[in-house]
Every structure is written in structure tokens, then in C-alpha cells.
Amino acid sequence: MATPLDVQTLRLVFESRPDILANIQRTADTPARTTLFNDIASFVYERLGSGDSQDGPASKRRRIDTTQLPTHPQPNGQVHERGLPAASQTVGLNADAAVADPVLLEVKDISVTAPHRKKYDICFTKQFLYARASGTSVPAQGVVYLWKDIEHAFYLPVPDKAQAQYNYVLLPRDSYLPTAKQASTNPAGRHQPLEPLVFTIPATAPKPGGVAGPSSAAAEAVSDTYSSLFHWALTTSMRSAGNHSCQLVASDPKLFHSVARQPHRPNEKAVHVKAFRGSKDGFLFFLATGILWGFKKPIMFLPLDRIVAVSYTNVLRTTFNIVVELDTDVSGDADVVIEKEIEFGMIDQEDYGGIDETYVRRHGLADRSMAEQRKAKRELAENNKKPVAGDEVAAEEGDADGLTALERAQREAEQQLQDEEDELEEDYDPGSEDDSEGEGGSSGDDDDDDDDEAQADYDEDEEEEDDEAEGLGN
Numbered sequence: 001m002a003t004p005l006d007v008q009t010l011r012l013v014f015e016s017r018p019d020i021l022a023n024i025q026r027t028a029d030t031p032a033r034t035t036l037f038n039d040i041a042s043f044v045y046e047r048l049g050s051g052d053s054q055d056g057p058a059s060k061r062r063r064i065d066t067t068q069l070p071t072h073p074q075p076n077g078q079v080h081e082r083g084l085p086a087a088s089q090t091v092g093l094n095a096d097a098a099v100a101d102p103v104l105l106e107v108k109d110i111s112v113t114a115p116h117r118k119k120y121d122i123c124f125t126k127q128f129l130y131a132r133a134s135g136t137s138v139p140a141q142g143v144v145y146l147w148k149d150i151e152h153a154f155y156l157p158v159p160d161k162a163q164a165q166y167n168y169v170l171l172p173r174d175s176y177l178p179t180a181k182q183a184s185t186n187p188a189g190r191h192q193p194l195e196p197l198v199f200t201i202p203a204t205a206p207k208p209g210g211v212a213g214p215s216s217a218a219a220e221a222v223s224d225t226y227s228s229l230f231h232w233a234l235t236t237s238m239r240s241a242g243n244h245s246c247q248l249v250a251s252d253p254k255l256f257h258s259v260a261r262q263p264h265r266p267n268e269k270a271v272h273v274k275a276f277r278g279s280k281d282g283f284l285f286f287l288a289t290g291i292l293w294g295f296k297k298p299i300m301f302l303p304l305d306r307i308v309a310v311s312y313t314n315v316l317r318t319t320f321n322i323v324v325e326l327d328t329d330v331s332g333d334a335d336v337v338i339e340k341e342i343e344f345g346m347i348d349q350e351d352y353g354g355i356d357e358t359y360v361r362r363h364g365l366a367d368r369s370m371a372e373q374r375k376a377k378r379e380l381a382e383n384n385k386k387p388v389a390g391d392e393v394a395a396e397e398g399d400a401d402g403l404t405a406l407e408r409a410q411r412e413a414e415q416q417l418q419d420e421e422d423e424l425e426e427d428y429d430p431g432s433e434d435d436s437e438g439e440g441g442s443s444g445d446d447d448d449d450d451d452d453e454a455q456a457d458y459d460e461d462e463e464e465e466d467d468e469a470e471g472l473g474n
Helices: 007-013 018-027 031-050 086-100 216-222 226-240 349-360 368-385 392-397 405-426 431-473
Strands: 103-114 118-125 128-132 144-146 150-157 165-172 197-202 248-250 272-277 280-286 290-294 300-303 307-313 319-326 341-348
Touching: 007 018, 007 031, 086 128, 086 144, 103 216, 103 226, 128 197, 144 165, 150 226, 150 290, 165 226, 165 290, 197 226, 216 226, 226 248, 307 349, 319 349, 341 349
Parallel strands: 150 248
Antiparallel strands: 103 118, 103 197, 118 128, 128 144, 150 165, 165 197, 272 280, 272 341, 280 290, 290 300, 307 319, 319 341
């Protein structure tokens, strides 16, 4: 019986070189060659997995956690178990599924800065968004995203550029909250989340021939600029894939802008401030849905509904620091440890007023009581995404009162808060009022006694008059 070509292992080894994989598949036309290619692929893969390879610097070696793959039969009949990390297996499966999903739209020569810094073609399919090197047919490693997994999307100007450029930032689930150092290692078998996707576009129209695919004709109507094209493509693709919760959020100078003038574009208001995260410099964007830190790795996003409080430290004559306290509860993943406090330093003192008054206080981020309400709304929204069996129709269509499940839950939460306030008012019993009420009660009792005495005197007078009348009558 001829040994089949181990395509799965070959794909993992030569993921970045699809041309080599294609040549192997084409020339593996005899049992001897097939066995040779399988042995080569197995050897290279095990070397990559063990980390023993001395070729190249250690920073470029591929780190692999070991879990069990399905067994592969060998020519000698023995079973050989090959380790494959759960994350790599998931990425590989996503890449295979993405290749099988027809490309609907392709935008060529886009500068990607995360997770890799390279020019790629951005491909849109029905279920996936991925990047691939020009002239290839397979996605770049780690740059494959399911539309349904994208939780946040942003459109932000690139700071410190003479020519206007913009970044699209797409954050898949579990990729943007700061995790504690002790949780940075990936336990065997645990899914490793994808990194955020960041790519840069100019403020110009796409180049001729830069847009391809079956949907390119429809894209022509919105291709006046790269921004209008990607706004349309991203929003349409997410909605078509059933992702209705993610909204494309742009920075807004009316919501927040720095008072510092940009030396490169002085007539344009800066919607960011410079800051440091430890020793790493970057930019803070104060957005409608939260605070974003970019654009160097690790990109971080702190949603408003996870912020417990914002405070200030190291306030000096020219700079100050911001400390953001987070709600560390993460539903569904006990292994993830979120950092409790995140500090951003060396922020220009001129921006203190704009940050504190325009953003922090407007959103109630300095008020801890507001944090509980934000947390409740987040939990209600998460619960609304997971309807209980039998409640799907009510969640989608609403009940007879015309409210959705989320609106009804919010109303119940508000009613519960009102009931608690009413109970507190009923139990309110100040001491000063007790004294005055007691005195008032004594005065009332005295009045009642006086009335009783007066009534008794009146009755006695009536009896005497009656006696006198009887005497006269006799």
C-alpha cells in the first residue's frame, strides 16, 4: 500500500513558501519520493518544535507548545505521534478554511504594521479577512481573521506624518486587554488568541488595478478614496457574516483633541496624546468606546465598560501620569489574568484639562458608582448575545411590550436600583427628628388630657342643672 503524502505537516513547514509545497506535491509521484518528502517534513517540523535549531538568532526561532496531533502511519507500520500546538492547529485550520472560501474582494499593496510589518494584499471572503503576499495564494501566517471574531474596529489618523495617513485597527476577541505577566505563557492545549490587525492607507484613491475580485465592480462606486473603500468593505463584510455588534469607530475631535499643535500638520487637530507605557513610547486615543494605546506592540484597548476609575499620579510642572483601574473579571476563561491597573506616563501637562474634563468626567470614569452601572450594562449585553434555549424568538422579536431582551433587562436593573433607593428612604431615621417628634407627641397627649378634663367638667355642670330643674319641678 502506497504511503500518502503528509500534506498537513508539509503545509505547516512550508507555510510561507507555497511554491515549494506546490513543487513537492507535483514531484511526489513515486512511493520513494513520497516517503522522502514525509521524512524531510517530519524532521524539519520536529526541529522547529523542539527549538534546538541553531540557524539564525534565537528571537527568530519558532516557539511551539506541544499537544497531541492525530497519529500518522509510517512506512514501517509504527505509529508516530507528532506534537502540534492547539494555537497552530487552529491557525492552520483557519488558513485552510480561508483558502477554500472564494475571494470576493482583493485590495493590493497595503502596508500592514501588525502582526507583521510588510506589504500584503488584503483579501475579503464571505467568512474571513486575511492578508497574503503578492503573487501567492495562501494567507500569511497569523493574519487570518473570522469576521465573527472581530470585536472592535477603529479608523484613526497616523500621528507624526507630513502626509495624511490612516490606520485601520481590528481587534479580535481576547486580543486587546492587558494580561498579567504570569499569564503570558500559553498552557498546552489552550487556544492562543490572534494578534490585532493594523494596516495603513493613504488619503488618496486606490491605484489603477489595485482592486480585484468579483465584488470589485460594486466597489468602484465607493472607491473615491481608500478610506471610503475600506469603510464599505469592512462594514458590509461584517454584517454579511452576521457580526452586527462590531461598529467601525473613528476618532472625533469634538469628543477629544489635544491642545498641542502638530508640527507636521499644524492646521489639523490632534486626536491623540503622546505617552509612555513603561519605557515604550506610543499614543493614547480617547474614543467613544474606550481608550486605545498604539501603535506599537502590544496594542491595548480599554473599553469604557471595563474601566472602574481613572486617577492621576506623578503630577509635575510639565507632565503627569494616568492610572486606569480595570474590572478584571473575564467571562469564560479562568486562565486569563487581566492587569488591575494600567499606568501611562509622561503626558503633557497642557492636555490635563482636556483629558480630565472633556473625557474622564464626561464619561463618569472618575466616579466608581458609575463603574457598577457600566459593568451591569456590559454583562447584560454579553448575556443578550447568548440567549437561553427557548428564548431566541423573544430575544430577536421582543415580547408583547415591544422591548428586546436587553432593553427589558436594563429596565429591570433600573427598577431594582429604584427599589433599593426607596427602601433606603423608608429606613431613614435621623435622631433630631426623633426628638422633635417625641416632643410633639407629648404635647398632643397633654392636649388630649385637657380635652378630657374639660369634657368631665361640662358633664358635671349638666348634671347639677338637671338636679336643680328636678327640684323646682317638685
